[in-house]
Amino acid sequence: MNGTPFESKNVLITGGLGFIGSNLARRLVEFGAQVTLLDSLIPEYGGNLFNVTGLEDRLRVNISDVRDAHSMRYLVQDQDYLFNLAGQTSHMDSMEDPYTDLEINCRSQLSILEACRNYNPGIKVVFASTRQIYGKPDSLPVSEDHLLRPVDVNGINKMAGEWYHILYNNAFGIKACALRLTNTYGPRMRVKDARQTFLGIWVRRLVEGRPFEVWEGQQLRDFTYVDDAVDGLLLAAACPQLNGRTLNLGGDCVISLQDLAELLVEVNGGGEFKVCSYPADRKRIDIGDYYSDFSRIRAAVGWEPKVALRDGLARTLTYYRQNLEHYV
Amino acid sequence: MNGTPFESKNVLITGGLGFIGSNLARRLVEFGAQVTLLDSLIPEYGGNLFNVTGLEDRLRVNISDVRDAHSMRYLVQDQDYLFNLAGQTSHMDSMEDPYTDLEINCRSQLSILEACRNYNPGIKVVFASTRQIYGKPDSLPVSEDHLLRPVDVNGINKMAGEWYHILYNNAFGIKACALRLTNTYGPRMRVKDARQTFLGIWVRRLVEGRPFEVWEGQQLRDFTYVDDAVDGLLLAAACPQLNGRTLNLGGDCVISLQDLAELLVEVNGGGEFKVCSYPADRKRIDIGDYYSDFSRIRAAVGWEPKVALRDGLARTLTYYRQNLEHYV
Numbered sequence: 001m002n003g004t005p006f007e008s009k010n011v012l013i014t015g016g017l018g019f020i021g022s023n024l025a026r027r028l029v030e031f032g033a034q035v036t037l038l039d040s041l042i043p044e045y046g047g048n049l050f051n052v053t054g055l056e057d058r059l060r061v062n063i064s065d066v067r068d069a070h071s072m073r074y075l076v077q078d079q080d081y082l083f084n085l086a087g088q089t090s091h092m093d094s095m096e097d098p099y100t101d102l103e104i105n106c107r108s109q110l111s112i113l114e115a116c117r118n119y120n121p122g123i124k125v126v127f128a129s130t131r132q133i134y135g136k137p138d139s140l141p142v143s144e145d146h147l148l149r150p151v152d153v154n155g156i157n158k159m160a161g162e163w164y165h166i167l168y169n170n171a172f173g174i175k176a177c178a179l180r181l182t183n184t185y186g187p188r189m190r191v192k193d194a195r196q197t198f199l200g201i202w203v204r205r206l207v208e209g210r211p212f213e214v215w216e217g218q219q220l221r222d223f224t225y226v227d228d229a230v231d232g233l234l235l236a237a238a239c240p241q242l243n244g245r246t247l248n249l250g251g252d253c254v255i256s257l258q259d260l261a262e263l264l265v266e267v268n269g270g271g272e273f274k275v276c277s278y279p280a281d282r283k284r285i286d287i288g289d290y291y292s293d294f295s296r297i298r299a300a301v302g303w304e305p306k307v308a309l310r311d312g313l314a315r316t317l318t319y320y321r322q323n324l325e326h327y328v
Numbered sequence: 329m330n331g332t333p334f335e336s337k338n339v340l341i342t343g344g345l346g347f348i349g350s351n352l353a354r355r356l357v358e359f360g361a362q363v364t365l366l367d368s369l370i371p372e373y374g375g376n377l378f379n380v381t382g383l384e385d386r387l388r389v390n391i392s393d394v395r396d397a398h399s400m401r402y403l404v405q406d407q408d409y410l411f412n413l414a415g416q417t418s419h420m421d422s423m424e425d426p427y428t429d430l431e432i433n434c435r436s437q438l439s440i441l442e443a444c445r446n447y448n449p450g451i452k453v454v455f456a457s458t459r460q461i462y463g464k465p466d467s468l469p470v471s472e473d474h475l476l477r478p479v480d481v482n483g484i485n486k487m488a489g490e491w492y493h494i495l496y497n498n499a500f501g502i503k504a505c506a507l508r509l510t511n512t513y514g515p516r517m518r519v520k521d522a523r524q525t526f527l528g529i530w531v532r533r534l535v536e537g538r539p540f541e542v543w544e545g546q547q548l549r550d551f552t553y554v555d556d557a558v559d560g561l562l563l564a565a566a567c568p569q570l571n572g573r574t575l576n577l578g579g580d581c582v583i584s585l586q587d588l589a590e591l592l593v594e595v596n597g598g599g600e601f602k603v604c605s606y607p608a609d610r611k612r613i614d615i616g617d618y619y620s621d622f623s624r625i626r627a628a629v630g631w632e633p634k635v636a637l638r639d640g641l642a643r644t645l646t647y648y649r650q651n652l653e654h655y656v
Contacts, residue, residue, distance in 0.1 A: 102434065145475065149491075152499070153495065156492060160487065166477075
């Protein structure tokens with residue numbers, strides 16, 4: 001990904017201290033962008049100040065919440081790009097507390113877009129959506145033509161949040177597009193628990209020398225290394241032909257969770273896991289197998305995953321061996 | 329539709345003083361149900377006390393708002409059926425004030441379902457969804473397998489509201505299903521303006537002896553007479569095989585708006601209309617042609633429209649010739 005479109009540009013990243021946001025921020029700073037990170041630092045979410053260690057003098061951190069319409073109204077002004085990554089990501093939490101999920105993933109998206117419409121209609125917005133909104137697939141791999149049938153409150157609200165972006169592009173001319181991310185992993189992900197990704201807790205346990213749990217194990221998934229996801233977000237921002245579109249990202253391979261666990265142990269040079277059955281509350285929102293067809297974004301702008309799963313897992317383990325204390 | 333399932337049953341209708349709600353209430357009272365109507369009587373919406381004239385002693389009216397979680401919590405208790413019809417219906421209003429649409433069509437649906445989950449998990453819920461959530465169709469007629477691509481805020485929020493119902497059925501066992509209504513018309517619809525249906529304002533103008541406006545005119549649509557829509561809602565409530573499903577209703581024929589205008593004038597025995605181009609703010613959320621494939625609900629429970637368009641229009645005109653003063 002060529003950095004020219006971002007040189008000296010003003011860029012706002014919601015959820016900017018989180019996993020994907022902070023990796024994106026690092027790249028944008030290298031490209032010479034003027035980066036502002038907005039993050040609420042809610043303890044259950046992905047924000048972590050350690051994620052921008054070493055960059056403190058090269059970007060601006062603004063602690064606030066996307067639910068705060070007044071701060072959003074101020075912060076979107078004069079921005080060239082908005083990477084809209086803030087979100088409640090836990091499927092389980094959304095089922096326990098659907099209102100908070102709605103406020104963040106649904107209502108706040110409206111207020112961010114309203115702020116753009118009223119105070120900065122020339123901005124380009126890239127929204128991080130999720131494969132979760134497809135629900136349990138009818139057929140694999142899943143393309144963007146698959147029906148959306150979300151299986152949890154989080155999926156429903158993310159679906160609405162995504163569509164607000166497409167609507168504001170089509171009806172109000174706010175340039176926007178959405179990427180549906182599959183399982184993204186890599187340095188700076190939340191590893192304290194499984195709220196962001198189950199791979200986080202696997203990696204933590206392995207680095208701590210403790211066994212991790214694999215639920216069921218036969219489900220197929222695909223995984224995107226965070227640098228590849230960042231490439232996708234940057235292309236989505238830079239390429240006007242994606243305005244008004246929703247596009248899948250995907251992984252370099254398809255793997256069962258049990259095989260993934262074995263690969264992770266192998267790359268780690270040792271470790272243990274046990275295969276368990278699903279807890280009942282988790283089972284009822286399970287989606288079975290999922291992997292995505294990302295041919296649409298490949299055809300449109302040439303995106304494809306470049307980091308092989310084995311390499312990505314190795315880099316991730318290396319990162320957490322060095323930095324685990326800042327994440328637990 | 330056989331009334332036996334509803335005899336002596338407790339039935340709550342949100343939006344119960346509105347167009348469809350009040351027609352449904354009349355039928356349920358005939359069937360011997362104990363009916364409670366909940367309505368906010370917000371002046372821009374469809375609620376009208378005149379809609380239940382003559383029934384005052386045979387049902388209970390409770391003026392409150394679906395956004396009031398406390399009143400909902402009380403009112404869902406001891407109900408056997410909930411017909412969940414309350415909604416903000418204006419596409420244009422949703423674009424001017426997206427937050428109110430979100431509060432009513434999205435957040436309130438969550439709180440109604442949470443009330444059922446916590447205080448009456450045995451209830452059966454039927455949700456009135458809309459063909460608006462399909463957006464501009466790729467192919468006609470539109471079946472339930474068509475992608476949802478809403479073109480306005482109202483469509484996005486109704487889509488989320490519908491999915492909450494399916495989710496609470498699948499994940500929490502709250503029996504629920506959703507019907508996607510197409511253009512519904514008939515006695516007791518709002519005719520003051522076009523907020524509920526453009527046919528309302530056409531009928532009003534015609535009865536007042538004034539010309540009405542047809543925008544563009546070549547768009548194809550289908551129409552469901554309200555008695556047929558009520559049949560569909562009652563079947564949806566009575567038939568457990570529909571739990572967890574979303575099903576289209578439809579019309580007995582497909583007609584262009586200009587042909588509809590001509591038919592309405594003919595049935596009225598006179599009148600005038602003029603064909604105008606779309607206002608710009610309306611054009612950008614137009615969906616082109618739409619008519620629905622209702623074969624799924626026909627196959628499942630035998631529903632199909634019984635009232636021909638010409639008859640339905642005649643009955644509607646007769647009603648408003650007699651009662652217009654109560655609607656303007």
